[in-house]
Amino acid sequence: MKYTIDQNGYYGKFGGAFIPELLHPPVEELKEAFYAIKNDEDFKESYLNLLKDYVGRPTPLFYAERLSKKYDAHIYLKREDLNHTGAHKINNTIGQILLAQKMGKKEIIAETGAGQHGVATATVCALMGMECKVFMGEVDIERQAPNVARMKMLGAEVIPAKSGSKTLKDATNEAIRFWINNPSTYYIIGSVVGPHPYPEMVAHFQSIISEEIRTQLFEKTGKVNPDAVIACVGGGSNAAGAFYHFLDEQVDLIIAEAAGHGVETGKSAATSILGTEGVIHGSKSLLMQTEDGQIVEPHSISAGLDYPGIGPLHAHLIETKRAKVFAITDQEAVDAAFDLSRTEGIIPALESAHAFAVLEKISFKNQTIVINLSGRGDKDLSTYMKFL
Amino acid sequence: MNRINQLFQRKPKDVCSIFITAGFPNLNDTVQTVLELERNGVDMVEIGMPFSDPLADGETIQSSSLVALENGMTIDILFRQILAIREQSQIPIVLMGYFNPVFKYGLELFLKKCELSGVDGLIIPDISVEEYELSYKNLFDNYQVPLTFLVTPKTSTARFEKIKNHSSTFIYYVSSASTTGKTGEFSAEQLIDFEQMKSEEIKLPVLMGFGIHDSKTFKTACNYFDGGIIGSAFIRSRKEGKPIVDFVGEIKGIRTETVLR
Ligand SMILES: Cc1ncc(COP(=O)(O)O)c(C=O)c1O
Numbered sequence: 001m002k003y004t005i006d007q008n009g010y011y012g013k014f015g016g017a018f019i020p021e022l023l024h025p026p027v028e029e030l031k032e033a034f035y036a037i038k039n040d041e042d043f044k045e046s047y048l049n050l051l052k053d054y055v056g057r058p059t060p061l062f063y064a065e066r067l068s069k070k071y072d073a074h075i076y077l078k079r080e081d082l083n084h085t086g087a088h089k090i091n092n093t094i095g096q097i098l099l100a101q102k103m104g105k106k107e108i109i110a111e112t113g114a115g116q117h118g119v120a121t122a123t124v125c126a127l128m129g130m131e132c133k134v135f136m137g138e139v140d141i142e143r144q145a146p147n148v149a150r151m152k153m154l155g156a157e158v159i160p161a162k163s164g165s166k167t168l169k170d171a172t173n174e175a176i177r178f179w180i181n182n183p184s185t186y187y188i189i190g191s192v193v194g195p196h197p198y199p200e201m202v203a204h205f206q207s208i209i210s211e212e213i214r215t216q217l218f219e220k221t222g223k224v225n226p227d228a229v230i231a232c233v234g235g236g237s238n239a240a241g242a243f244y245h246f247l248d249e250q251v252d253l254i255i256a257e258a259a260g261h262g263v264e265t266g267k268s269a270a271t272s273i274l275g276t277e278g279v280i281h282g283s284k285s286l287l288m289q290t291e292d293g294q295i296v297e298p299h300s301i302s303a304g305l306d307y308p309g310i311g312p313l314h315a316h317l318i319e320t321k322r323a324k325v326f327a328i329t330d331q332e333a334v335d336a337a338f339d340l341s342r343t344e345g346i347i348p349a350l351e352s353a354h355a356f357a358v359l360e361k362i363s364f365k366n367q368t369i370v371i372n373l374s375g376r377g378d379k380d381l382s383t384y385m386k387f388l
Numbered sequence: 389m390n391r392i393n394q395l396f397q398r399k400p401k402d403v404c405s406i407f408i409t410a411g412f413p414n415l416n417d418t419v420q421t422v423l424e425l426e427r428n429g430v431d432m433v434e435i436g437m438p439f440s441d442p443l444a445d446g447e448t449i450q451s452s453s454l455v456a457l458e459n460g461m462t463i464d465i466l467f468r469q470i471l472a473i474r475e476q477s478q479i480p481i482v483l484m485g486y487f488n489p490v491f492k493y494g495l496e497l498f499l500k501k502c503e504l505s506g507v508d509g510l511i512i513p514d515i516s517v518e519e520y521e522l523s524y525k526n527l528f529d530n531y532q533v534p535l536t537f538l539v540t541p542k543t544s545t546a547r548f549e550k551i552k553n554h555s556s557t558f559i560y561y562v563s564s565a566s567t568t569g570k571t572g573e574f575s576a577e578q579l580i581d582f583e584q585m586k587s588e589e590i591k592l593p594v595l596m597g598f599g600i601h602d603s604k605t606f607k608t609a610c611n612y613f614d615g616g617i618i619g620s621a622f623i624r625s626r627k628e629g630k631p632i633v634d635f636v637g638e639i640k641g642i643r644t645e646t647v648l649r
Contacts, residue, residue, distance in 0.1 A: 008522055016519055017516060017518065018516065018519060019514060019516060020444040020514055020538065021516070021537065021538040021539065021543060021562065022542075022565055024547070025542045163450060164441070173441055176443050177446075180443075180565065180566065180567050181565065181566045181567055183565050277491075278488045278491055279486075279487050279488045279514065280441070280488070281443075287488075289488065289492060291492075292462045292463065293439075293489030293491065293492030293493060294440040
């Protein structure tokens with residue numbers, strides 16, 4: 001495997017654990033606990049049972065006939081939007097809550113952007129009877145109100161992050177600060193970011209997506225691999241999951257990132273184009289920063305992609321040209337969301353809509369492709385309504 | 389010899405080190421602040437290089453960092469300010485900051501400029517000892533700007549040994565598992581931790597930081613260790629406009645009277 005993590009927690013030159021000494025003990029404890037369960041059959045069984053009976057997996061791989069016709073390709077949708085709570089995020093929170101339970105943890109914290117990870121965390125905390133605090137930027141609290149209400153209904157405390165741009169980056173800072181002050185809590189990170197072992201762990205729990213894609217695609221088409229897999233990337237967890245079992249295969253891996261108003265406008269979250277090497281939230285990766293190494297406040301219409309960094313695995317895939325990136329503007333994403341709604345009867349999350357907009361960018365003529373439909377659009381209706 | 393080592397030779401006890409945010413409250417305050425601290429009996433300064441996302445800091449240093457950045461503070465401006473300090477002062481200077489701005493600047497160039505401008509040491513809290521050994525030690529070995537690592541009550545013995553091996557000026561002991569800026573008194577458990585740390589065999593001086601905000605907590609640092617580092621409390625006093633002479637006097641437990649006009 002060329003794209004697995006090395007013993008120091010690096011994908012190529014990206015990754016590692018750049019954390020203050022204060023966080024070393026809880027991160028070390030987590031690392032040991034994760035490696036103890038990573039290949040443990042009993043753990044896997046509990047994880048898969050919950051995914052099946054509680055989350056509703058496997059999610060369907062749906063042949064999108066009208067969309068396929070329109071783009072002259074064979075387009076399959078991996079329906080992560082049909083998961084309980086409406087996005088792929090719960091694959092990760094189920095895995096991590098089981099781990100937290102095993103570690104004897106009682107209190108859970110999480111950061112959230114779109115609120116999907118917050119909801120997925122609040123959900124598994126309710127399921128396991130654990131206390132839950134979710135940090136969320138003030139701006140996001142406003143633009144993702146339905147998810148804030150869901151978290152509260154599920155019994156979680158939503159703590160507004162008031163620093164910086166008041167979005168996902170700042171919510172993550174606040175969660176890390178809380179963890180420093182309360183090292184016995186368990187921090188469920190929501191994407192393939194953060195210090196080692198988080199990127200590897202979150203990718204591990206999300207890899208169920210591509211595991212299922214392989215089986216389902218084979219059953220439907222007799223093909224072992226699709227020609228391409230497309231996924232949106234905020235931090236990169238749904239993409240990591242959708243790519244995972246294809247990393248070493250002859251499959252084009254395509255990343256849709258958020259261009260915001262446009263890559264050159266100063267209101268963008270296109271990390272692969274605008275980003276340079278640096279350290280963010282505990283790992284070395286690509287991030288949007290000034291000449292002076294100050295982290296830049298990104299912009300995307302979609303709260304889940306409004307992040308100035310990208311997970312170290314994706315930085316590595318991009319740097320080695322294993323993955324290809326397309327930057328999708330706010331408008332292109334909205335157009336793609338309306339298009340999918342009207343051709344297939346599926347309203348996607350704004351994040352996922354970015355992946356569909358790639359269809360307008362390159363031709364997949366006669367190819368078999370899988371688009372990871374990472375979440376559903378209920379949470380984004382107030383944004384979509386402005387375009388009706 | 390490094391000015392930090394010289395300091396501890398000259399003054400092995402009750403060392404008072406103060407943290408300031410470079411470029412705060414105004415861009416060009418750095419030089420005057422350092423000189424005034426020295427005039428008032430401060431032994432060493434830590435100059436914080438502001439970062440947009442200071443993960444280990446509480447609100448006080450977060451906000452001073454933001455103000456400094458809004459003032460236009462950069463690493464190059466800081467080097468010029470340090471050169472200006474060095475025209476008048478030989479106070480030991482430690483630069484403290486998060487890794488990203490340094491990495492972006494280029495670690496090697498940064499170390500070179502530290503050496504040239506008269507910086508005596510660095511604290512980069514998010515370079516863990518593991519990352520240091522893996523990727524950065526070789527570079528640091530070429531320059532006379534040693535890195536000081538943080539040690540907390542939870543640092544394991546094995547790690548502490550590693551950290552000791554890589555340290556050449558002093559050990560920065562963090563009083564508690566917290567972000568910066570706490571203002572309470574030390575708890576009984578913390579005192580037990582301090583006692584434990586004090587009993588460790590350490591060849592280098594130990595300074596305690598985090599949560600040292602008044603004469604009582606500073607005295608505790610001096611009783612258990614070789615001195616204390618004051619950060620957020622000083623930043624707060626700057627914000628309030630308290631004269632430096634008064635602040636230092638209070639910390640050191642010296643009664644000072646500001647002359648009233
Ligand atoms: C539906 C959906 N897709 C994608 C993302 C982006 O996250 P990631 O890149 O980790 O998959 C989010 C984040 O909130 C989301 O809610």
